[in-house]
Amino acid sequence: MLSCNKERMEDKIKTFSKFGDTGKGGITRLSLSPEALDAREEFCRRCTALGMDIKTDDMANIYATISGEKGLPAIMMGSHIDSVKQGGNYDGILGVLTALEAAETIVTEKVPHKHPITVIVWTNEEGARFEPAMMSSGVITGKFDKDVMLASKDTEGITFKEALEASGYMGEIENRMTAEKYKALVELHVEQGPVLEDEKVDIGIVEGVCGMINYEFTFIGQADHAGTTPMKYRKDALYAATKTIQYLHDELDKLDGKLVYTTGKISAHPNIHTVIPDLVKFTLDVRHQDPEVIKQALEIIKAIPNIVEKCEASYEEAWSRKTVNFYPEFVGYVEKNAKEYGYSAKRMYSGPGHDAQFITDVIPTTMIFVPSENGHSHCEKECTPVDNCLKGANVLLQTILDIDKN
Amino acid sequence: MLSCNKERMEDKIKTFSKFGDTGKGGITRLSLSPEALDAREEFCRRCTALGMDIKTDDMANIYATISGEKGLPAIMMGSHIDSVKQGGNYDGILGVLTALEAAETIVTEKVPHKHPITVIVWTNEEGARFEPAMMSSGVITGKFDKDVMLASKDTEGITFKEALEASGYMGEIENRMTAEKYKALVELHVEQGPVLEDEKVDIGIVEGVCGMINYEFTFIGQADHAGTTPMKYRKDALYAATKTIQYLHDELDKLDGKLVYTTGKISAHPNIHTVIPDLVKFTLDVRHQDPEVIKQALEIIKAIPNIVEKCEASYEEAWSRKTVNFYPEFVGYVEKNAKEYGYSAKRMYSGPGHDAQFITDVIPTTMIFVPSENGHSHCEKECTPVDNCLKGANVLLQTILDIDKN
Incomplete structure (x- = not known):
């Protein structure tokens, strides 16, 4: 079966753990901070090297796309790049890096696909610098009022609008994800809880958000x-x-x-x-x-x-x-793919919120969980072993390709 | 029976309620604050007018004495003049004012007595500005180290030593209460709880401190x-x-x-x-x-x-x-006197601490409680009706005279 590359996966995790490194095993990479901008730059540099087309929308969400057949909507995968204060190297960023690794595999292995494939980076998922959490996926899906969001201030009195304008990543409103231009989203994320590790399960098949x-x-x-x-x-x-x-x-x-x-x-x-x-x-x-x-x-x-x-x-x-239920067909792909790779898997619901729960109101969406060591999350101890990250990336890759086929 | 004067009692309470008046029914009269010094000045003025001799010790405790037979130790009564922030007009000050009223009755009615009779004002009972509580009675009875107390700072960084020196009330260490110069202390205080009012009892016969x-x-x-x-x-x-x-x-x-x-x-x-x-x-x-x-x-x-x-x-x-037990003979006088005045009375222990609990280690001591309306204390609602104050003053007066006789 098609597989992502473990060395590349490990390199990606190591490289991105430098942006906001606390020196104590974790990172502080608040949304649109210099550290987050460094991570965005590295992300864009790598996407460009893979020949991907990069666009940003008015909320600085980044859409890095491998082209497909003209006229077909794109399939999205990705997550967020920002962290909480003294957070870890996996929450959010692993969803971006596994998507990047899956994209790199598609490009380097010349994996055939019809639809464009987009790696997405959502701006300000954590809400740790500018409240609320899941701000930008919330704005583009109509959950939050954009003007209210732009006025949100960090502890130093800087507004989200000011940070957005200064970031260099504020693009056109026309670039926003819509149901016309995009047909699916798959978000990989760390579980942030102890269940997968405790039950020795590789892949969490996320049916929805509690x-x-x-x-x-x-x-x-x-x-x-x-x-x-x-x-x-x-x-x-x-x-x-x-x-x-x-x-x-x-x-x-x-x-x-x-x-x-x-x-x-x-x-x-x-x-x-x-x-x-x-x-x-x-x-x-x-x-x-x-x-x-x-x-x-x-x-x-x-x-x-x-x-x-x-x-x-x-x-x-x-x-x-309210409980969010992901797209059953995609949930089924994740289950099938975990099985085909020989990975143990378990159907579960997410306790915390994720950008995917907003996007699912607009386009078919699902999520994949990988284990969190000792269930630690939002702290420097946060860890998912690279083998688990690779398993997640493989299931993500195959799920994207299944969506592409069907 | 000999009685204190209700109008004078009421005047004293009203007058002293001006020193630190919050305008909301209570006072803020932190130890050695300008408001507390105003109250001390008024106290001394009234004592001097009664022909009493005024001394202060090195902790600014005030001893205002009606002379007695030469060579006999004095009998003390009194309490403290400081309050907590937004406290009431009765906690502490009522023990001073009932003692002053008892002294005024002795002087004006020319009540015969052998021992000198001292009205005492203890400095910094509340510990609300300078920690700890009961600071000065604690120092002169050897409970607290004086140097440590002098270094105690208020929220503005002023030390107790600085406040003491600036007060004009710092006297000689030789003036401290000792077992040679004083034979007894009776402290009247508000109950600070609901029991006396609830059980419709006039006088709390305080057997000790819990x-x-x-x-x-x-x-x-x-x-x-x-x-x-x-x-x-x-x-x-x-x-x-x-x-x-x-x-x-x-x-x-x-x-x-x-x-x-x-x-x-x-x-x-x-x-x-x-x-x-x-x-x-x-x-x-x-x-x-x-x-x-x-x-x-x-x-x-x-x-x-x-x-x-x-x-x-x-x-x-x-x-x-540890539980403090007051001098049983004095406790008996309080019980007898309440009965003779026709006041209802109840034996009880004090829950909170009072200066008297330190003094009892050096000289025979007891306390008298009067009711607190709704049990309120350390707040602006604190109230003891003037009739109850007068009853307390009468029992205090008679108890002092009993100690004088026996």
Whole structure:
């Protein structure tokens, strides 16, 4: 079977890990920063060397294309090049580099194909410098208002618009991905979780992105002196919150085993060791692929009484996301190709969001996951062994070629 | 029976509520601030007008004395004049003003007494500007190292030494309270809790100050992505903390009903809604008058396993205080006098600390509590109705005279 080249794959990963190198095994490559621009330059240099045509759109998304038969829409593969602060060498960039490696294989091996094949680099997926995340795929698919995005500021007060204009990568709005010009997207990404590694599985066949709800809970009690207030007089907002977290665990654990839920954030006021807290807030993030299970989780939230341990309890949705299902035919290609290469594979849903989830509203889309060592992500320890990267690149390559044929 | 004067009592409270008036019903009168110095000046002016002799010691504690028979030690009454930020008009200052009113009654009614009678103002009881609390009573009773205290800085970088020297109230070390020169201290204070008001009791007969332990708990888990980490892989430090708070509640509730315990402070790291917390800390403050009950509480803490919900659990004592018992004879005088005035009274222990708890190691000491409306304290809502203040002043006066006689 056709295979990408391991040495080239390794070289790509090593080369790009220099752009934003923290010196501690990871990178800080915020969107449109000098480090990200260096990475873009290297990407374009390599694409040009392969004879690819490079265009950028008004959001600085880069489209590097191997030509195909005239009049046919292009097939896209790729991901993002930016990272979080002190992130790793795989999240995002591996999707670009495996796509580049697949393109390089097609070019150097002269692999026949009808459709143009585009390696895409999405601008500002992380939202770590300019909020929100998945900004540019969001703008071109109509999820976000472009003017609002242009006004987004980094911590130094620089707007996204200013960074965009200064980058040299701002192109024409006409170059945006549309359903007329593009027929598919396949995005490879690291799993960012421990399941594939733990179950010794090479390839994650991503069926979609989990729906999620994110709620903020508030408990209002009364701030009294820890030393003078007998227990029976207390309205302890932290105890009310504690009881509620336990209730949520007890009830949510009864739902489907694939449900994940997290209280990541908690605050207490006045947060003094000798004062009974009068205001406690915490968040609850709930994710599952099945909207019915999310609905059941919501029922559990709604069953929380107005008064918990004599404190006022309330909650509100901070945001939510509906489950995204990828294009079943493409999901099937990924499964078939993993099998044909002899790689172990597992159908799964993505917990985190990815650019692909926006694009799938416009053109048929799917994703491929490769394992994350110890599940680490968004940190310098992030790692996917090069053999796994190569397996991912091979499945990506063959899936693109299947889309091209069918 | 001899009685203090309600109009004078009310005038004193009103006058002193101007020094540091926040305009919202309370005061900010940090130790040795311009507002506190204004209050000291008014205090000294009134004492001088009553013919009292005024001395200060090296910690700026003020001793205003009505003379007595030569060679006899003085009897002290009083409290502190400083407040917390946005505090009330009763905590501390009421102990000074009831003592001043008792002294004024003795002087104006020419009440016979043998011992000199001193109204004391302790410097920096709150520790709100210069840490720690009860600084000056602590220094003169050997609890705190004076040099360390002098180096204590406020938020603007001013040391206690600088504030002391600038105050005009720094006197001689020879003027400090000693067991040779003073035979007793009675400190009146607001309860700072809801019990007296709730049980419709006029006078708290304070038997002592509750012992306390304060522990900080730490839970170390693993920070993973909320969307990618199945529940069974998680080491959620916040859930481990929640389980432990619940355990502490369940077990501590089985101990004596007078036990009070509080988790006032909690923090989670990284405190992001989409990340499982890897580090959570919380405090536990436990108070009871009986050292045996405190010991039982400690056993409950010590029974926490090293691993809770797959997270490392540890704890350490932040500080502790042994139970302080006041002088039983004086406690008896307070009880007798409340009864003779026809006031309802209740024996109780103080939850918070007071200067009296340090002084009791040197000379016989007791305290008198008056009700706090709604238990409010250390806030602008702090209130004790003037009738209750007068009742407290009367019991204080009579107790001082009992000590004088016996």
